[in-house]
Amino acid sequence: MSAGMEEQAMTGEHAMDGDLEQRARALLLGSAENLPGAVRSRLTQARHAALAARHARVRYRLQRWLPAGAVAAAALALVVVFVPHGRHAPASVVNPLISNVAGVDEIELLSSGMPLNADQDVDDDFYEWAVAAANGAGAVHTTATNASGT
Amino acid sequence: MRDTEDGAHALEVFLASVERKAFRIAQIALRHEADALDVVQDAMLQLSARYSSRPAPEWKPLFYRILENRIRDVQRRRSVRNRVMAMVPWRSGEDDDTPADPIAEAADSGPSPGRQLESDEILRALEQALAALPNRQRQAFLLRNFEGLDVAQTAQAMKCSEGSVKTHYFRAVQALRIKLGDLRA
Numbered sequence: 001m002s003a004g005m006e007e008q009a010m011t012g013e014h015a016m017d018g019d020l021e022q023r024a025r026a027l028l029l030g031s032a033e034n035l036p037g038a039v040r041s042r043l044t045q046a047r048h049a050a051l052a053a054r055h056a057r058v059r060y061r062l063q064r065w066l067p068a069g070a071v072a073a074a075a076l077a078l079v080v081v082f083v084p085h086g087r088h089a090p091a092s093v094v095n096p097l098i099s100n101v102a103g104v105d106e107i108e109l110l111s112s113g114m115p116l117n118a119d120q121d122v123d124d125d126f127y128e129w130a131v132a133a134a135n136g137a138g139a140v141h142t143t144a145t146n147a148s149g150t
Numbered sequence: 151m152r153d154t155e156d157g158a159h160a161l162e163v164f165l166a167s168v169e170r171k172a173f174r175i176a177q178i179a180l181r182h183e184a185d186a187l188d189v190v191q192d193a194m195l196q197l198s199a200r201y202s203s204r205p206a207p208e209w210k211p212l213f214y215r216i217l218e219n220r221i222r223d224v225q226r227r228r229s230v231r232n233r234v235m236a237m238v239p240w241r242s243g244e245d246d247d248t249p250a251d252p253i254a255e256a257a258d259s260g261p262s263p264g265r266q267l268e269s270d271e272i273l274r275a276l277e278q279a280l281a282a283l284p285n286r287q288r289q290a291f292l293l294r295n296f297e298g299l300d301v302a303q304t305a306q307a308m309k310c311s312e313g314s315v316k317t318h319y320f321r322a323v324q325a326l327r328i329k330l331g332d333l334r335a
Contacts, residue, residue, distance in 0.1 A: 020327050021295055027273045027295045032170040038181065043169040046191035051162055053197040 161202050164209050165194055168203075168297075175292045178280050179221045189224060193217040211297065211306035218289055218307065225285075242244055279329045283322055290318035291326070 035043075176186035193216040201212050269275060280288050286308065293304045294315070304319075305312045 018323065018327075019324060020330065023272075024276055024291075024326065025295050027170075027276055028292075029212050031273055032296075034175045035170055035173065039187065042187050043173060043190065045196050046187070047162065047165045047169060049191065050194035050198040051158060051166060053195050054158060054161065057199055065309075121161060137161065 157202060160206055160258055161198055161209075161295070164206065164213075165198075168210065168213060169194070171297050172213070175214075175296065176217060176221055177278050177290065179285075179288065180224055181281060188218040189217065192220050204225075211303045214293055214297065214307035215309060222285070275330060276326075279326050283320075283325055285323065287315075287318045287322035290315050291322035294319050 171191065172190045173186055180189065181187050196216050197209065197213050201209065204212065222260055243287055265270045265322070278293065283291070289290060289308055292305060293299045299307060301312045301315050304315045308315060308318075
């Protein structure tokens with residue numbers, strides 16, 4: 001082969017534009033289309049055998065991995081159900097260091113003499129009104145009693 | 151499960167689309183119908199058992215690579231058997247079941263209707279010329295020209311570079327042209 005021809009072969013897809021290539025392709029395609037019935041039948045059987053082998057392999061894989069998958073799923077479910085986690089954790093699993101710190105805070109609060117609800121919003125006006133109302137009612141009640149007694 | 155059924159259907163369609171060409175490729179390479187059928191069946195089985203989970207566009211180059219490997223295995227076995235038989239004096243070339251005459255063993259393309267009778271002779275000449283090509287040239291020509299694989303797919307099927315495919319193909323065409331002209335009746 002000359003260097004130029006080699007180069008031509010290497011440059012592109014080398015489209016099948018030659019008579020020989022087109023004719024060869026047509027002949028070969030024709031021969032593939034006109035295979036004898038016995039050969040076609042054998043090819044069909046071969047195809048079905050290949051598909052059956054695939055099906056058997058898929059089933060084998062399922063049978064092999066399904067029990068393992070089921071056991072893994074069951075184990076995971078057991079873990080989710082029975083192992084405590086998050087804010088539902090009982091006191092026993094709370095970090096004892098954190099627990100001790102909370103205890104110290106509570107002792108300081110109790111010993112400070114402050115009301116326990118000191119940190120809450122208190123409606124002072126309501127309490128003053130309630131005390132005044134109670135005193136006023138008491139005064140009226142006392143006056144009425146004295147008047148009826150005399 | 152649905153995916154499995156779809157995959158099986160896609161594989162069946164693919165195998166149906168390639169089986170006849172694959173058989174002809176094997177038959178031209180091996181010159182033996184039963185061997186060609188066995189080789190195609192092996193290739194189908196291996197593809198479906200090992201590679202059917204691969205993406206469908208990869209199937210064709212894979213299938214033809216498997217097919218070529220099987221063809222080469224049969225050719226090697228034959229070569230060994232022929233060498234052994236050649237050493238046995240009382241069987242030398244007498245009832246060797248390797249076909250000696252490629253024309254006698256040419257593809258039986260069944261009942262040839264009218265017009266095909268004319269081209270039978272040309273087809274046989276083409277098959278002979280293809281069978282006489284070096285393996286790699288024949289593979290490149292049949293995969294590119296007959297099966298219609300592009301250069302990249304052919305390279306994948308032949309496990310070589312695209313440049314090699316182009317070279318093999320070009321040399322095959324040159325050799326066929328020398329032997330057959332333009333293949334006109």
